[in-house]
Amino acid sequence: MAKIGLFYATDTGNTRKVAKMIKKQFGEGDIELFNVKGATAENLTSCETLIFGTPTLGDGELPDTLTEFLPTLESVDLSGKTIALYGLGDQVGYPDEFVDALGILYKKLKKMGATLIGSWSGEGYEFNKSKAFRDGEFVGLVLDLDNQADLTEERLGSWLEQVKPVLLGAAVA
Numbered sequence: 736m737a738k739i740g741l742f743y744a745t746d747t748g749n750t751r752k753v754a755k756m757i758k759k760q761f762g763e764g765d766i767e768l769f770n771v772k773g774a775t776a777e778n779l780t781s782c783e784t785l786i787f788g789t790p791t792l793g794d795g796e797l798p799d800t801l802t803e804f805l806p807t808l809e810s811v812d813l814s815g816k817t818i819a820l821y822g823l824g825d826q827v828g829y830p831d832e833f834v835d836a837l838g839i840l841y842k843k844l845k846k847m848g849a850t851l852i853g854s855w856s857g858e859g860y861e862f863n864k865s866k867a868f869r870d871g872e873f874v875g876l877v878l879d880l881d882n883q884a885d886l887t888e889e890r891l892g893s894w895l896e897q898v899k900p901v902l903l904g905a906a907v908a
């Protein structure tokens with residue numbers, strides 16, 4: 736059983752690609768990846784801390800596979816569970832709904848009592864509106880592989896520096 740469970744949704748594969756990049760930064764056996772399509776409540780409860788990754792699809796919506804996973808997610812007690820979030824979006828194509836799914840997911844998890852970590856500065860992004868932007872920052876790591884793919888590795892690296900010790904530390908505690 737891995738300490739950290741990374742649950743991702745994906746349509747065209749970008750969010751899975753990022754999940755694999757994250758996995759590489761952890762030690763053998765520390766982290767396990769789960770596509771939400773097919774993931775179970777048991778998968779969620781077997782991991783001590785969690786990462787969720789999601790793209791935004793439609794007009795500022797959750798991917799269908801994540802919407803279908805919500806009843807499973809809501810069946811689990813997440814109070815006090817440490818969770819970090821990352822979201823993928825397209826700030827040029829969707830400046831008014833930029834990474835909205837990240838904000839929608841954050842709100843749900845917060846309501847369930849989870850301890851959300853890994854907020855991220857809005858510096859370097861250009862958008863009009865985002866449900867993921869609260870109190871002057873993003874509620875999780877934001878990546879734009881459509882327009883700023885060259886920044887992905889650097890952004891991911893500094894975000895992981897921030898969340899990795901907390902996720903592993905919380906998992907050990």
Ligand SMILES: Cc1cc2nc3c(=O)[nH]c(=O)nc-3n(C[C@H](O)[C@H](O)[C@H](O)COP(=O)(O)O)c2cc1C
Nearest residue numbers: 746747748749750790791793795824825829833834
């Ligand atoms: C049909 C469609 C709708 C999208 N809607 C949004 C959106 O509302 N907001 C946003 O920030 N990005 C939007 N995107 C961009 C995706 O979130 C982005 O391309 C992401 O990297 C896809 O990740 P995936 O390959 O894991 O599915 C949309 C992309 C597509 C194809």
